[in-house]
Amino acid sequence: MDKKNILLCVSGGIAAYKSATIASRLYQSGYTVKVILTESAQQFITPLTFQTLTRGDVYTDTFEEKNPEVVSHIDLADWADLVLIAPATANVIGKLANGIGDDMLTTTLLAVTAPVIIAPAMNVNMYNHPAVKENMQKLGSFGYRFIEPGEGLLACGYVGKGRLAEPEEIVKSAEDYFKEESSPRQLLKDKKVLITAGPTREMVDPVRYFTNFSSGKMGYALARAAKRMGADVTLVSGPTNLSVPEGVDVKYVVSTQEMFDAVMREYGSQDIVIKCAAVADYKPAVRYNSKMKKTNEAWQIEMEKTVDILESLGRKKEHQILVGFAAETDNLEEYAEGKLRRKNLDLVAANDVSKEGSGFGSETNELLLLHADGKKKVLPLVSKDRAAELLLEEVSELMGR
Known part of the structure; x- marks a missing residue:
């Protein structure tokens, strides 16, 4: 691996002492490390500590220009191959989520185009505060990755979630990122993958239809990710x-029947089918050829079931890996488990669309993965592009098994 540049950003929490170990291990692993310390972080640990451990520059002041030929925070932003923020306080997370640049750390991060990994550390009540949750969701939608904090006795005396992840885990996250970057990860090379996305529309008359709030973003993210992984991808889109x-x-x-016909035409030749589309379960029993005019009377529309695409695929499944999605608002695992068994799926990805950041139209998603063999896995709230990568990695492992 070529020598990579890591910018370690340390904000002001008691967990800053762990950042010294992170810096040391990154340096010992062969990375070039530079460090930014906020003013608050310097109350816990000194710049000299990091300078000694990394043999690199330590930055504390936006206006301290070490090299007059460059603007420090822009030059530093361009230099980094990866940014680690550890610990990340609620204050820093809030600033980054809202585009505030008022010190060396935040002004540099606004100029960074490299990937950013955030390791939060704070009191459990702060971590669970709605504003902090919203800020993390927003950063997730920007493509930032998070290392989930641990649970246990916190420095403040509380017991709960909020401890900075261990240095080993944070260093490993950097190593994993560069492994991903250095290899094309052609996990689905030469595999044929069919993905459905978006809503369907069931027409009442030429100007009216029934539909749902699906944006198609998750399905399109899956199509992009599968293509990057080397697959031959067909996307059937509402x-x-x-x-x-x-x-x-x-x-x-447009309609559920049209999607059914398109999928069935392709099904036999596919290796993997992921039905991510939110199709209509019912359609009007009668479709009018002309616009229905408004009257003084109530209008009742009789509905009938549409064709169940996923159930049909499950019945006809031969060699294919079949993956379904379950968008629920309650009893998530119970309903997803029922769908998995009832429709003969290999894997179901369930999400609670009533949760902030995980619903239709959002840029992020949080998924519960249930396998037919009983394996369960939770994918934390991340951007839909990242969720797509993680889901396809799970599918790749499933194919291997």
């Missing part, structure tokens, strides 16, 4: 406003 993923064969449909 009506959306999203751009066509590069290199993906897109087939546009």
Whole structure:
């Protein structure tokens, strides 16, 4: 591995003492390390400590220009291959989420284009505060990655979630990132993957239809990720406003029946099918050819069931890996488990669409993965692109098993 540049950002919490170990281990692993300390962080640990451990520069002041030929915070932002923020306080998370740059750390981060990994550390009540949760969700939608804090006795005396992850885990997250970057991770090379995305529309008359709030973002993210992993990707898409993923064969449909027909035409030749679309379960029993005019009378519309695409795929499954999605508002695991068994799936990805950041149209998602063999895995709240990568990695492992 070529020598990589890591910018370690340390903000003002008692866990700052662990950052010395992180810096030391990164340096010993062969990375070039530079450090930013906030003014508050210097109340817990000194710049000299990091300078000694990393043999690198330590930055504390936006206006201290070490090299007159460059602007320090821009030069530092361009230098970094990866940024680690450990510990990340509620204050720093809030500033980054809202575009505030009022010190060396935050002004540099606003200019960074490299990936950013955040390791939060704070009191359990602070970590669970709605504003902090919202800020982390926003950063997740920007593509920032998070290392979940640990649980236990906190420095403040509380017991709960909020302890900075152990240095070993944080260093490993950097190593894992560079492994991902250095290899194309062609986990699905030469595999044929079909993905459905978006809503369907069931027409009442030429101007009215029933539909749902699905944006198609999760399905399109899966299509992009599968293509990056080397797959031959077919995307069957309901009506959306999203751009066509590069290199993906897109087939546009409107109704559930149209989506069923498009999927069935392709099904036999596919290795993996992921039904991410939110199709209509019911449609009007009668479709009018002309616009229904308003009257003084109530209008009742009789509904009938649409074709169940996923159930049909489960019945016809031969060699394919079949993955379904379950969008629920309560009893998430129970309903997802029922769908897994009832429709003969290999894997179901369930999300609670009533949760902030995990619903239709959001940029982020949090998934519960249930396998047919009983294995369970929770994917934390991350951007939909990252959630797609993690889900496809799980599918790749499933194919191996």
